[in-house]
Amino acid sequence: MRDFEYEAPVTLDAAVSLLAEHDGRARPLAGGTDLIDHVRTGRLKPDLVVDLKKIPELNVLEMGAGGLRLGAAVPCWRIYGHEGIIRDYSALADSVRIIGGMQIQNRASVGGNLCNSGPAADSTPALIALEANCVIAGPNGRREVPAEAFCTGPNMNVLSRGELLVELRFPPRPPKSGSHYRRFIPRNEMDIAVVGVGAAVVLDESGERFVSARIGLGAVAATPLFARDASDLLAGQPVSEEAIRRAAAAARAIVRPIDDKRGTIEFRIHVTGVLVERVLWMAVDRARNVPHS
Amino acid sequence: MARKRIVTTTINGRKNEFLCEPRQTLLEVLRDVLDLTGTKEGCSNGNCGACTVLLDGRAVDSCLVLAVEVDGAEVETIEGVAPVEGLDPIQHAFLEQAALQCGICTPGFIMSAKALLAENPQPSEAEIRFSLAGNLCRCTGYDKIVRAVQQAAETRVAHR
Numbered sequence: 001m002r003d004f005e006y007e008a009p010v011t012l013d014a015a016v017s018l019l020a021e022h023d024g025r026a027r028p029l030a031g032g033t034d035l036i037d038h039v040r041t042g043r044l045k046p047d048l049v050v051d052l053k054k055i056p057e058l059n060v061l062e063m064g065a066g067g068l069r070l071g072a073a074v075p076c077w078r079i080y081g082h083e084g085i086i087r088d089y090s091a092l093a094d095s096v097r098i099i100g101g102m103q104i105q106n107r108a109s110v111g112g113n114l115c116n117s118g119p120a121a122d123s124t125p126a127l128i129a130l131e132a133n134c135v136i137a138g139p140n141g142r143r144e145v146p147a148e149a150f151c152t153g154p155n156m157n158v159l160s161r162g163e164l165l166v167e168l169r170f171p172p173r174p175p176k177s178g179s180h181y182r183r184f185i186p187r188n189e190m191d192i193a194v195v196g197v198g199a200a201v202v203l204d205e206s207g208e209r210f211v212s213a214r215i216g217l218g219a220v221a222a223t224p225l226f227a228r229d230a231s232d233l234l235a236g237q238p239v240s241e242e243a244i245r246r247a248a249a250a251a252r253a254i255v256r257p258i259d260d261k262r263g264t265i266e267f268r269i270h271v272t273g274v275l276v277e278r279v280l281w282m283a284v285d286r287a288r289n290v291p292h293s
Numbered sequence: 294m295a296r297k298r299i300v301t302t303t304i305n306g307r308k309n310e311f312l313c314e315p316r317q318t319l320l321e322v323l324r325d326v327l328d329l330t331g332t333k334e335g336c337s338n339g340n341c342g343a344c345t346v347l348l349d350g351r352a353v354d355s356c357l358v359l360a361v362e363v364d365g366a367e368v369e370t371i372e373g374v375a376p377v378e379g380l381d382p383i384q385h386a387f388l389e390q391a392a393l394q395c396g397i398c399t400p401g402f403i404m405s406a407k408a409l410l411a412e413n414p415q416p417s418e419a420e421i422r423f424s425l426a427g428n429l430c431r432c433t434g435y436d437k438i439v440r441a442v443q444q445a446a447e448t449r450v451a452h453r
């Protein structure tokens with residue numbers, strides 16, 4: 001592997017300074033499950049690798065009245081093992097449970113998944129559905145960006161030089177809400193999503209009407225997408241086959257997938273509709289507290 | 294060239310200090326510096342699991358960990374699995390079930406199985422297959438490996 005220096009700062013300020021001083025020649029390291037391969041294959045050529053795992057802010061995992069705070073370096077296994085997340089932020093738990101296998105999940109973080117900014121990243125549609133905000137720190141201070149605005153192209157995002165992702169903040173989930181993430185892959189596990197869909201719904205007290213919904217889509221465009229129209233179509237509608245089919249059609253209308261060995265454009269568009277329906281129904285069942293195995 | 298670092302870890306229960314460059318992976322250091330060649334290299338990109346070791350008790354691909362990252366941590370490799378006398382029940386079960394042919398995947402499977410059984414002592418067949426999905430085998434067709442892990446789970450329970 002190419003030669004590089006390694007630092008493991010213990011404060012956020014020190015990490016930001018290191019990244020800023022090295023002006024584009026430094027690269028943050030979380031779980032390394034993308035980064036180490038990218039350096040080995042020469043896709044990335046950092047002179048300095050800045051390990052973020054010793055910074056307390058990036059290891060935060062807290063749920064309270066203000067919602068959920070998820071540090072950018074928290075590995076998948078801590079997330080899918082968290083009772084509160086499984087219950088209230090199910091789509092997030094669903095997505096991190098299927099990122100790679102056990103060995104990957106023991107290292108890989110949601111922050112790394114988002115910052116790698118792959119179009120098929122599994123956790124990003126869940127972040128979009130659950131309305132996550134990305135807290136970014138850099139030489140000019142802090143800013144926040146909604147998850148759906150973070151990625152700007154394949155492996156590109158809004159971070160500028162010296163900036164890093166600190167944490168993801170999720171608003172509290174109202175009563176009668178539920179969420180789910182699911183992807184289509186030809187294997188049972190260990191594969192890249194052909195299509196991935198995350199959805200979160202809030203129902204009224206009767207459980208028969210949508211108050212609101214949010215649908216995130218992965219692997220069907222150059223970046224993960226927020227299906228805004230499809231989501232808005234559901235607000236105020238009764239929970240019905242018809243309303244859900246209409247939302248699925250609206251989601252199909254915005255996808256711009258590519259043709260590759262994993263699936264054709266036509267197939268991906270079709271699967272988007274199928275998955276949006278299934279994921280919405282699962283989110284509805286969870287909001288209604290219908291038990292699933 | 295980046296300066297070499299001193300890394301202090303516990304490997305298979307023994308305190309250990311080694312020198313390495315930041316760009317060296319844990320896999321490289323285990324095999325080439327520490328001569329612990331039981332850990333195998335298959336793909337070196339996280340897909341095959343041949344290089345699986347336990348890092349603070351959790352299964353990781355050592356080809357995706359920088360050796361400098363394990364400073365202060367505990368590492369367990371295949372060399373640390375067998376007791377002083379005989380074999381671990383998992384190793385024993387792999388032999389009895391003939392769960393290996395060429396054997397290059399075996400150390401990784403045993404480490405993954407060890408991590409799985411520590412967390413879930415009586416996994417279902419589906420749970421075994423899901424947990425071992427990060428380990429590839431080109432020879433056995435997996436059924437024998439799954440049976441070996443089932444047998445290991447049974448003997449472990451019986452011996453408690």
Ligand SMILES: Cc1cc2nc3c(=O)[nH]c(=O)nc-3n(C[C@H](O)[C@H](O)[C@H](O)COP(=O)(O)OP(=O)(O)OC[C@H]3O[C@@H](n4cnc5c(N)ncnc54)[C@H](O)[C@@H]3O)c2cc1C
Nearest residue numbers: 030031032033034035099100109112113115121122165339
């Ligand atoms: C075998 C295998 C299977 C995989 N399967 C899946 C899968 O099923 N689904 C999936 O979505 N992905 C998968 N991946 C990809 C990868 O595991 C995930 O993208 C993972 O979440 C990356 O997280 P990490 O912590 O390892 O990131 P790292 O590799 O540490 O970092 C990823 C990138 O983000 C940057 N970065 C990391 N943290 C920050 C931060 N806080 N601020 C700014 N930049 C940062 C790094 O510089 C790097 O460019 C797989 C990878 C492998 C090797």
Ligand code: FES
Nearest residue numbers: 335336337342356
């Ligand atoms: S050699 Fe590490 S996963 Fe294949």
Ligand code: FES
Nearest residue numbers: 394396430431432
């Ligand atoms: S026994 Fe040969 S790869 Fe598994």
